[in-house]
Amino acid sequence: MMASSRTVVLRNRLAFFIALVFCIYEALPRAATTFRTGTAASQERDPLVIAGLIIASIFMALIATRSSFIGDRIVFGIASVAFLMRLITILFFKSVLITRTLGALGSVIWIFGAVACLVFLVTSRGQRRL
16 A cells, blocks of 8 residues: 555544544543543443543554644544553553542643644645645
């Protein structure tokens, strides 16, 4: 496959704006973005959440590695790392202090993603980048 025919996901300003909004939403503390009742620990061990994080991190990594556009590589690479870190936190750490620390680190990673989206949003001229 030729490099010029590779898929580009974040092609225009609207796509970067949507990615920016998602990164900002994920960067917010969990307490500000959830309306769930009950204990968070019992709901986070849900097999559907674990499967979703596995699938999301794999798809994000695939997009990041196969795209020819640097914006896709950066934004989807950051998303893959953030989803993978959340998955590792859910599966292996039970301490509240460690989970909150890793959650804060995850928010910082999403902030990097939001900054990257903002930079590409401001620097792009609405053109398709292949």
